[in-house]
Amino acid sequence: MTPSTTHTTTAPARDVRALLPGQWDAFYATVLDAFHESEPAEATALWRRLAEPERCVVVRDGAQLVAAAGIFTFRMSVPGGHLVPTAGVSMVGVRPTHRRRGILADLMRHQLESLQRQGEPLAVLTASEAPIHERFGYGAAARRLSLDIQSRRVSLRTPAATGERTDEITLTLEDPYEALEITEELYARQVPARPGMLARAPGWEHLPLLDPPAARAGARPLECVVARIDGRPVGYARYAVTIAWSAANTAEGTVRVRDIEATDPRAYAALWRFLLETDLTSRVVAPNRPVDDALLHLVSDVRRCAPTVLDSLYVRVVDAPIALTARGYAAPLDVVLDLDDAQAPWNRGRWRLTGDASGAVCARTYDAPDLSLDACALGSAYLGGTTLTELAAAGRVREHTPGALATATTAFASPTAPWLPHGFCRSLLPRL
Structure with missing residues (x-):
């Protein structure tokens, strides 16, 4: 037993209680109210399946739930390639009528002490407002690169084949659900190589596919392209296309990249070329890429990509x-x-x-x-x-x-920049 497990902590906040059976709907309604949000039924149904009610706590004012906090059980890649048990702090909110009373501090203290007792060494979260969570010992540990590419104004270099291999790369459009086994295997291979990535437990593979029609904002349904070398899958991209026309009747559509992974540099370049050359589009938006993304070294003009670095994952050493x-x-x-x-x-x-x-x-x-x-x-x-x-x-x-x-x-130091490929907040992708 380490010295850190033999101390006496302060008592948990008296008003924080475990979520009772059958109260999930009330819990989630509290969270949505706290963030002034609503969402399609498909999203709520997915979060209900992923939720761990036994790891949810609430604060009540009489019979009403006025604050909530939840945790997802993850394993996160850290430098060295190890997967470490990590608490994904999520769905933390206080109803507008009960703010500025110290309730959030009670929730966060209760969570921290519970995690320490349970032996989870790390906690992570994504912040709706960055300054809040430093009060509770969370530090900004991973950033994300947001790209807005003028696709007609850039070209792409082609990486040289390694060794004597000249196998042709083939790209095929596939149904995102039918390709799920392929894409999950490729994703899992990438996890140990990059700190901050989460090993997806059963059920989480459906989060990147979440695509309610009500949330598409005019885009077509989610699409998937798979790259293969000699018939072997080596990469994929999931994306959605929105078609728009200028006043001069010129196509000015947008490709929004949900995720893109590849285990081969040539396949990665081929997938990006496919996205950049999509007919009837002039713009490719990728809101969440690692800050050391190889694309920055493949494009002919990085300024046409409008790279912006934003905070992403916050880490708390428990x-x-x-x-x-x-x-x-x-x-x-x-x-x-x-x-x-x-x-x-x-x-x-x-x-x-x-x-x-x-x-x-x-x-x-x-x-x-x-x-x-x-x-x-x-x-x-x-x-x-x-x-x-x-x-x-x-x-x-x-x-x-x-x-x-x-x-x-x-x-x-880490040889690759830490990165969180997808969020675990209560709201829809692709917010992160």
Whole structure:
């Protein structure tokens, strides 16, 4: 048992209670009211199937539910390729009539203490309002790249074949549901290679296919194209097309990319070429791509892609020694971290972290600190997409031992940028 599991915590907030059987509809209505939203029945039905009512909590005012919070059980890829148990915090909301009363703080504290008792080392969320969640120790750990491409103004380079292989890449249009086994296998192969990706448990494979007619905003139904080399699937793209015409009767349609994955560089380029050359369109929109997307190095003019970087996944280190031991490190590391964590006193104090690419050990120590940081900074750095050096430049990390910051920055780095391919909030794709 680690030191972090032997402490005594403060009592959970008195007003936070488990969701009672049969109250899911009331729970979800509370969430939608909190965000002033409505949604098609197809979306609500999917979230009902994915929900874990036993992990949902509520706050009541008399008989009325006035606040709600839920958790999805995930495994998330971390640097080193390991899949770590992770709580997906979602459906957190307070009705407008009960805001500014500290209810959100009660919900988040209750969740955090429950996660620690249950042994989940990490929690993640996507934020409707970014500043809120830093109060609870969540740090921005992964970003997303949003692209708005003038497809008639760019061309695409073709990567060279590796070795002596010259196999032809074939593309076929397939029904998104009939191709689901293929696309899920390709997605699963990508997960260990990129921190932040979620291993999809049964049922979650339907989330990227969610396509209610009422939410299409004039677009055609979701389509899927599969790339093959020598008959073997190596990539796919799911997208929807909206056709529009200018005043001069010129086709100005838009291709909106839901997701695109490939295990071969040539297949990836071929899929993008297919999307960029779609007839009757002049624009390709991809709202959620990794910030190190290879497309940026394939297009002839990146300025015509209007790349914009936005925050995406927020990480909360629930149990510091377990979380820090669970990931790999890009270089040998032996550092004492002085961690400040106001919401999780079991994390507070000094930890000696020793590790490399093969594994790590993290234990309590009374040695002098090499670096000091707070829970938000640790969450931001955990997946390797935000460097300790840039956090230090913002005053979020302090170096006490010369050279420790550079060494730790190198060790914490990830060769691929962390990325969350799809959200797990209560609302429709493709919001994220």
